[in-house]
Amino acid sequence: MSDQPTATVHSSAQSSAEPAEPAEREAERLLDIAGLSKSYGTVRANRDISLHVRRGEIVALLGENGAGKSTLVKQIFGLVKPDEGTITIKGDASPVRDPRDAIRRGIGMVHQHFQLVPVMTVAENMILGHETTSRGVLDIEGARKLVRELSAKHGLKVDPDAEIEDLPVGTQQRVEILKALSRRVDLLILDEPTAVLTPQETDELLSVMKELAAGGTSIVFITHKLREVLAAADRVYVLRQGAVVGEVATSDTDARGLATMMVGRDVVLRVDKDEAKPGRDVLSIKDLVVLDDRNLRAVDGFTLDVRAGEIVGVAGVEGNGQRELVEAIAGMRPPQSGSINLLGKDITRANPRDTHVAGVGHIPEDRERHGLVASYSIADNLVLNRFSEKPFANGFVRDFDEVRKNAEALFQEFDIRAAGVGARAGSLSGGNKQKVVVAREMSFGPKLLMAAQPTRGVDVGSIEFIHRRIVAARDEGAAVLLVSAELDEVLSLADRIAVIHGGKVVAEMPGGDVDRTEIGRLMAGDH
Amino acid sequence: MEWLKRNQVAAGSIVVLLVGAYVFYAINDNVATSMFKGAWFFAVPLVLGALTGVVGERSGVVNIGIEGQMLVAAFAAFFSAAASGSLVVGILVGMLSGIVMGAFLSLTTVKGLMDQIIAGVVINIVATGLTSFFYRPGKVLSSNMPQWDIPLLSQIPLIGDVFFQTGPIALFALISVPVVHFALFRTRWGLRTRSIGEYPSAADTAGIDVIRMRLVNVTIGGIFAGAAGAFLSMEATAGFERGMTAGRGFLALAILIFGGWRPLRVFAAALFFGFTNALASQLQGVISIPQQFITLLPYLLTLIVLAVAAGRVRAPGAVGQPFVKGEGS
Numbered sequence: 089m090s091d092q093p094t095a096t097v098h099s100s101a102q103s104s105a106e107p108a109e110p111a112e113r114e115a116e117r118l119l120d121i122a123g124l125s126k127s128y129g130t131v132r133a134n135r136d137i138s139l140h141v142r143r144g145e146i147v148a149l150l151g152e153n154g155a156g157k158s159t160l161v162k163q164i165f166g167l168v169k170p171d172e173g174t175i176t177i178k179g180d181a182s183p184v185r186d187p188r189d190a191i192r193r194g195i196g197m198v199h200q201h202f203q204l205v206p207v208m209t210v211a212e213n214m215i216l217g218h219e220t221t222s223r224g225v226l227d228i229e230g231a232r233k234l235v236r237e238l239s240a241k242h243g244l245k246v247d248p249d250a251e252i253e254d255l256p257v258g259t260q261q262r263v264e265i266l267k268a269l270s271r272r273v274d275l276l277i278l279d280e281p282t283a284v285l286t287p288q289e290t291d292e293l294l295s296v297m298k299e300l301a302a303g304g305t306s307i308v309f310i311t312h313k314l315r316e317v318l319a320a321a322d323r324v325y326v327l328r329q330g331a332v333v334g335e336v337a338t339s340d341t342d343a344r345g346l347a348t349m350m351v352g353r354d355v356v357l358r359v360d361k362d363e364a365k366p367g368r369d370v371l372s373i374k375d376l377v378v379l380d381d382r383n384l385r386a387v388d389g390f391t392l393d394v395r396a397g398e399i400v401g402v403a404g405v406e407g408n409g410q411r412e413l414v415e416a417i418a419g420m421r422p423p424q425s426g427s428i429n430l431l432g433k434d435i436t437r438a439n440p441r442d443t444h445v446a447g448v449g450h451i452p453e454d455r456e457r458h459g460l461v462a463s464y465s466i467a468d469n470l471v472l473n474r475f476s477e478k479p480f481a482n483g484f485v486r487d488f489d490e491v492r493k494n495a496e497a498l499f500q501e502f503d504i505r506a507a508g509v510g511a512r513a514g515s516l517s518g519g520n521k522q523k524v525v526v527a528r529e530m531s532f533g534p535k536l537l538m539a540a541q542p543t544r545g546v547d548v549g550s551i552e553f554i555h556r557r558i559v560a561a562r563d564e565g566a567a568v569l570l571v572s573a574e575l576d577e578v579l580s581l582a583d584r585i586a587v588i589h590g591g592k593v594v595a596e597m598p599g600g601d602v603d604r605t606e607i608g609r610l611m612a613g614d615h
Numbered sequence: 616m617e618w619l620k621r622n623q624v625a626a627g628s629i630v631v632l633l634v635g636a637y638v639f640y641a642i643n644d645n646v647a648t649s650m651f652k653g654a655w656f657f658a659v660p661l662v663l664g665a666l667t668g669v670v671g672e673r674s675g676v677v678n679i680g681i682e683g684q685m686l687v688a689a690f691a692a693f694f695s696a697a698a699s700g701s702l703v704v705g706i707l708v709g710m711l712s713g714i715v716m717g718a719f720l721s722l723t724t725v726k727g728l729m730d731q732i733i734a735g736v737v738i739n740i741v742a743t744g745l746t747s748f749f750y751r752p753g754k755v756l757s758s759n760m761p762q763w764d765i766p767l768l769s770q771i772p773l774i775g776d777v778f779f780q781t782g783p784i785a786l787f788a789l790i791s792v793p794v795v796h797f798a799l800f801r802t803r804w805g806l807r808t809r810s811i812g813e814y815p816s817a818a819d820t821a822g823i824d825v826i827r828m829r830l831v832n833v834t835i836g837g838i839f840a841g842a843a844g845a846f847l848s849m850e851a852t853a854g855f856e857r858g859m860t861a862g863r864g865f866l867a868l869a870i871l872i873f874g875g876w877r878p879l880r881v882f883a884a885a886l887f888f889g890f891t892n893a894l895a896s897q898l899q900g901v902i903s904i905p906q907q908f909i910t911l912l913p914y915l916l917t918l919i920v921l922a923v924a925a926g927r928v929r930a931p932g933a934v935g936q937p938f939v940k941g942e943g944s
Contacts, residue, residue: 188822203817205810206932216810217821219803226801 116143117176118194118275118306119164124173126159129517131545133159135331137173141275146297146307148317148338150350151327152406152573157310158200160327161277164308165197166190178274196268197277200284202260206253210246210263211235214270238266242303244296258289265296269305276300278309282316286382294320312406314343314612326350347405347608361559364583367396370567371417371536376426378412378591385424386412388591394536399558399568401582401599405611406573409591411453414540414571418450419443420458431535444473449534449566451525453541459525462514466506467495469513470528494531502527503553519550526554530561537561538569543577555581575607589613640773650897651777654889656851657913659788660685660860661885663843664867666795667713669876670836673799674829675812675933676724677731680738681840682864684716688844690746693855697754705756706784706845713841714834716742721833725826728937739864747857760784760850784846791839796878808832812931815938825938840864862914869917875928884920891916 119141126134134156141147149157162168164175166184174181177193184190190197204213211231220227235248244262252260261281268276278297282290297307297320311317317324318338326334326349334349371394378387387409394400404410415421417428419440428436430446438446452458460469471480471491479490495509502523506516513524522542530537539558543551558581562568572578578585582599587610595610619626640647664681671678678684691712696705716738723729723737760782769779778789799805807828810818815825847863848855870888874881895912898904 187820191822199820203814203820205814205817207813207929208806208809212806213817216806216818217823219806221803224802226803226806 117141118143118178119308120176121164122174122176124160124163124175125171126156126163126168127171131518132330134163134170135329137327137330137332139325139332139335141306141308143274143306144301144304145323146301146309146321148321148324149308149310149327150312150314150317150324150346152312152350155327156330157327158279159330161197161279161308161310164190165195165277191271191273194272194274195277196271196273196275198261198264198268198279198281200279202264204252204260204263204267207251209249209251210255211248213252213263214248214267218271234270235266238270242266242269242296243299256289257284258286258292261285261289261293262296269300273305275306275308278307280310282311282313284382286384290316314346314405317346318343343612344605344609347612348605350405350608359555359559359580361581362563364398364562366398366583367565369393370396370431371569372429373417374427374429376413376416376428377424378409378416378421379424380409380412386591387416387423390426390588390592392586392593392596394567394569396535396565396567397562398583399562399570399581399599400584400586401578402569402571402586402588403575403578403607403611404573404588408588410540410571410573410588412591413588414450414453414538417443417538417569418448418452447535449529449532449537451522451529451537451539451542453544453571455521455525460513460521462512464513465510466504466513466516466524467491467509469524470495470498470531472528474532498527498531501531502557519546522546522554523550526557530557533564534561534566536567536569538571540571541573542570543572543574575604575611579604587611636773644773646897648773648776650893651773651890653893653896654886655777655785656889657892658882658885658889659785660843660846660851660863661867661870661888662788662792662882663784663839663846664864665871665874665881665885666791666839666878667717667836667843668868668871669795669799669878669881670808670839671717671720671833672871672934673812673876673931674808674832674836675815675931675936675938676721676829676833677735677935678720678833678836679732679735679868680716680720680742680864681867682860682862683735683738683740683742684713684837684840685844685847685864685867686742686746686858686860687716688712688841689848689859690750690844690855692841692845693756693848693853694751694754696756696849700757702756702758702760702849705849706842709845709849710838710841713837713839713844715837716840717837718834720837721830724937725829725833728939731935731937743858746855750855750857754855756849756853759853782846782850784842784850787842788846792878792882799878809931811938812933815933815936819938819940826940829938840867843867866913866917869921872928872930873920873924876931888913888916 117140121140122138124134124137125132137160149160151157159168163170164184166186166189175184177195180193184193205216211228214235215231220230232248235246239246244266246259246262246266252263255263265276281293285293294316297309301307321338323335323337324346325332326346328350336345373390373392376387376390377385380386390409390413392400402410412421416423419435419438419442422437426436427434430448433446435443435446456462461472468475468491471494474480475486480487480494492509498504499509504520504523504527506520513521516524526542537558542554542558546554558568558570570578570581579599579602585597585599585602586593587595587607589611590613636647636651664685667681667684668678688709692705692709695708696702720734720738723734724731763781763783763786765779765781769775771779799808807818807823811823811825811828819825847859866888870881870884874884892913895909899906899909
């Protein structure tokens with residue numbers, strides 16, 4: 089029973105009654121980060137990040153996937169060691185050694201994947217790791233009381249005797265938050281807390297966060313959803329490609345301003361390409377509806393045509409149905425309704441194999457899960473979609489000579505750098521893994537090339553190379569559907585741009601000289 | 616009382632079975648007593664072996680080497696007792712060899728990240744090889760295991776005869792069941808053990824040393840399989856034979872699953888197996904079935920029980936998966 093939260097005892101009424109409050113608040117920086125950098129190989133996940141959090145403040149970290157938000161909070165929580173820079177917690181600048189150290193210093197974190205034991209009760213999960221016992225017997229009654237007290241205090245309803253696996257996700261998250269609160273947190277980090285929640289649960293969470301902050305707990309939360317930032321945060325840091333590109337009080341901005349910041353104003357990486365010479369329709373999608381994992385309509389009446397010899401870029405804030413759209417076309421996720429046609433052939437309900445045979449090359453968003461078999465050789469990975477076809481097999485027998493020859497040719501052509509064609513795909517760097525996927529999906533002469541986030545987590549040299557190859561595929565007559573969260577990528581590659589919001593196309597425009605602010609406005613749902 | 620509310624079916628069936636047993640006892644006390652004694656006798660090594668499984672698998676380590684652990688322990692217990700002339704030494708050496716085998720399993724799998732099934736197979740093969748190679752016939756124990764009458768308890772009709780007129784290792788098994796059950800569900804050790812077997816990364820973020828705890832649990836858990844071995848070669852019979860465990864370690868595994876990784880249910884499941892076995896040998900004189908079919912019965916039963924239980928029970932979530940800090944979610 090010693091684990092009573094003390095950080096949350098200030099009531100909001102008390103602190104706002106203080107006359108010298110603004111100055112004092114300014115002084116009380118709970119967390120201060122200066123010059124933080126972290127690289128993984130050649131990818132710079134965090135670049136010279138500086139930020140601070142005051143007591144009782146809600147700070148949002150806004151950015152696309154891969155912008156470096158998770159890496160940043162992992163460093164605060166001691167899960168990842170920074171390469172450079174300092175993290176100062178309540179005036180103490182000593183490095184955060186590990187999560188235990190972070191917890192001791194008043195940092196709590198709710199992970200994206202909940203750290204709860206599914207077959208145990210709420211009360212058991214609450215005390216795991218710092219149990220109280222009397223004569224060797226677990227004090228479960230005390231744990232129940234702790235849950236009831238905490239949940240009454242913070243207005244988070246949970247039944248202490250419910251088993252975690254029987255609870256809906258939103259309630260599980262509440263348990264995680266209570267667990268963190270039971271450990272006297274001053275700063276609560278929430279890593280994409282709304283990613284798994286329904287809209288109602290999201291609203292509940294946001295109001296809980298505001299109540300906690302009113303009680304003196306500081307909150308840092310990660311998101312890529314503008315609405316949540318505006319609804320809950322006091323201040324927001326916008327991250328792009330590992331760096332803070334903007335800091336603003338939410339009272340001084342709106343969705344359009346945030347979208348513009350996320351999109352950035354960097355010099356466009358220009359790709360040399362000739363005027364597109366579009367041919368006939370290759371892909372036509374009509375009124376497509378696709379459900380996401382929570383059975384919500386992620387793609388909601390999407391209509392788009394892509395012609396041979398042109399690149400169509402789908403621009404949008406992540407989480408607006410892009411993933412489900414790509415999975416539906418690739419045959420990985422059956423659509424609810426609507427149709428997908430490829431060169432007049434209906435592939436709405438085709439499986440991934442048939443989709444490939446129909447002529448779709450797919451560079452998936454998650455190359456580790458859907459693009460490669462890490463334990464197979466690179467040579468085998470390069471024929472994953474064709475290993476049973478001629479010339480790589482004669483009947484039931486594979487022809488390893490042909491597989492090797494194919495790999496050697498593609499190594500040359502796509503500049504894949506590895507120990508050899510027989511090396512495990514898992515041993516490659518991110519950029520080279522992506523080149524393997526790109527090489528495989530382009531080398532069989534696809535009618536439609538679908539590239540989802542083709543340069544995510546890839547070094548600059550490989551980005552340029554992959555961009556050039558995508559243009560080359562177009563010039564050879566393929567239709568290209570590019571889905572990217574990087575607006576720069578869409579702008580520099582696409583001959584035509586479709587802006588997606590809420591699962592449908594809200595605007596289509598020719599590529600080239602496009603007004604970014606205009607696109608930012610459309611991406612934010614302001615149309 | 617709370618338990619009664621939540622487990623009405625279990626409580627009901629316990630009452631029904633007890634009443635049935637006593638009706639049987641009232642009709643023919645001699646046959647009833649000898650049958651139930653036989654049942655418990657058959658069940659003792661199964662209960663002990665399954666307890667080793669409970670402790671290991673609740674911690675997330677599969678143990679299919681229980682058979683080998685028991686065999687080595689039977690060997691070590693018998694020959695050290697014969698050599699030293701002390702039964703106590705025999706029992707202790709038996710238990711210790713179970714622990715040593717447990718240490719081998721935990722070091723190779725938890726530390727060395729060896730596949731847990733392969734490590735178990737290694738234990739079984741090595742156990743058969745070693746005990747056969749070093750086996751010398753002709754040794755005898757200087758004295759038989761004592762039979763204790765537990766004061767008062769042994770006076771209870773039937774139950775007293777079956778459970779409380781007993782040898783030391785059978786008594787150890789009887790006491791171990793509630794002790795392990797209590798430890799698993801009511802103590803800090805138990806909560807942590809269940810968490811590392813279900814969802815180790817949650818335990819890790821809560822500051823629990825998953826690796827260390829698995830090492831200790833799997834090692835110490837070997838004590839029960841060790842006792843089971845000593846029971847076979849010293850208490851059930853006085854003598855060691857090649858391959859004398861005869862698949863009891865695997866039966867224990869089946870009981871572990873049938874009992875849903877819970878000691879009290881494991882105990883009930885073992886008694887059920889024991890009773891079927893006793894019933895079969897009792898029937899031998901009455902109906903004419905060949906001896907071979909009788910001995911087949913427990914194994915046939917295993918097959919049926921596992922087929923039925925497979926879909927209903929759930930193994931600890933992380934059982935069989937090595938834990939590496941910082942990996943996974």
